[in-house]
Amino acid sequence: MRAVLRAETHYTVLSLPRTASEEEVRKAFRKLARKLHPDKNGEALAEESFKRLQEAHAVLSDPRKRRTYDLTLRGTR
Numbered sequence: 257m258r259a260v261l262r263a264e265t266h267y268t269v270l271s272l273p274r275t276a277s278e279e280e281v282r283k284a285f286r287k288l289a290r291k292l293h294p295d296k297n298g299e300a301l302a303e304e305s306f307k308r309l310q311e312a313h314a315v316l317s318d319p320r321k322r323r324t325y326d327l328t329l330r331g332t333r
Contacts, residue, residue, distance in 0.1 A: 260309060261304060263312075266312035266325065269308055270309070278319075281317050289313075292306045
């Protein structure tokens, strides 16, 4: 859970490479969502971790948002 909060990029939140397919993004999100959902996980940071996970999924699952995000990442490196 702390790894999700410390992650620098949406890709690291989902533990995926930048070349991940839409299917890989979906699978990684579903796996982590089951683990981090506040209703299933009673830890104090569960809600914050789940929100970060949802944000990463929202960006990486939408081709247009993902393209913009990738361009932003390139500009910061």
